[in-house]
Amino acid sequence: MITPFDENGALDLDVAAQLARHLQSNGHDGLVIAGTTGEAPVLDDDERVSLFAAVIEAVTIPVVAGTGTNDTRHSVQMTKEAKALGAAGVLAVCPYYNRPSQAGIAAHMRAIADASDLPVMIYDIPVRSGRKISTATLLELANDVPNVVALKDAAGNPGETAALISAAPHGFEVYSGDDGLTLPLLASGIVGTVGVATHWTADDHQLMFDLWEKGDVVGARLVNSRLLPSFAFETGDDAPNPIPTKAMMRHLGFAVGQARLPMGPAPAFVEERAPEVLADLQRWRDAYPERP
Secondary structure, eight states: OOOOBOTTSOBOHHHHHHHHHHHHHTTOSOEEESSTTTTGGGOOHHHHHHHHHHHHHHOSSOEEEEOOOSOHHHHHHHHHHHHHHTOSEEEEEOOOSSOOOHHHHHHHHHHHHHTOSSOEEEEEOHHHHSSOOOHHHHHHHHHHOTTEEEEEEOSSOHHHHHHHHHHSOTTOEEEEOOGGGHHHHHHHTOOEEOOSTHHHHHHHHHHHHHHHHTTOHHHHHHHHHHHHHHHHHSOOTTSOTTHHHHHHHHHTTOOOOOOOTTTOSOOHHHHHHHHHHHHHHHHHHHHOSSOO
16 A cells, blocks of 8 residues: 655655545455555654554554564564554565575564564565565475465566465465566466555456456456556656556545655656556446456
């Protein structure tokens, strides 16, 4: 979930609660807050904790709190705060910038897991963290740490994801962390997605997953086709995630504000493109409301 700011760039908890309730009512089985899309690196600790509290209070679906940073002690403290506020679990990103060894990554994740009994979803996103969490490290954690129960996979390698899933212990779940690869990752064995375009395409994603589970691969592919413009819109070099998502939600009437620097305000082309993406998606929905 994006993190709303007001016109002065201050955290807006009222809009955060409003948006969370909207997402719950429109196809989301849970929410992840203070993640990459939530601009976690530019939230201070008080803001992050306040966001946890406001969203957890606003909804009845599970809320997974982004507590991971590149500082293990800091991540442990944020995890304890999330536990105290009633989070359903925590998202622990691979430590970014530091470029630790695999042993350092494993020790970092173990420390976060040891900080509470909350389920831990590891977040592997080497394009942002600068370090890939190896399959061996993920399997070590999945097998040895009882509350390391899931992976958000944004590593961009469905073949390696399939190898991980085939070797992982029973009950360890893998979620797509890359919208454009969600359908290929379904073939690898994922159970869900932590999405970005899902801010406005959650029902379409639910349909795609339902069709896949029924064995209707062609139908799932057709739904994915309608989502491709949204995936192309959600991030790019000139307007990285979450700039476009915030523009889309403003277009939909949510006063979520602009992204904080260094992301900064949306370029004009993003504001212009948002209604076009939504209109194109609606045309697809109207033409093909469900798989025959």
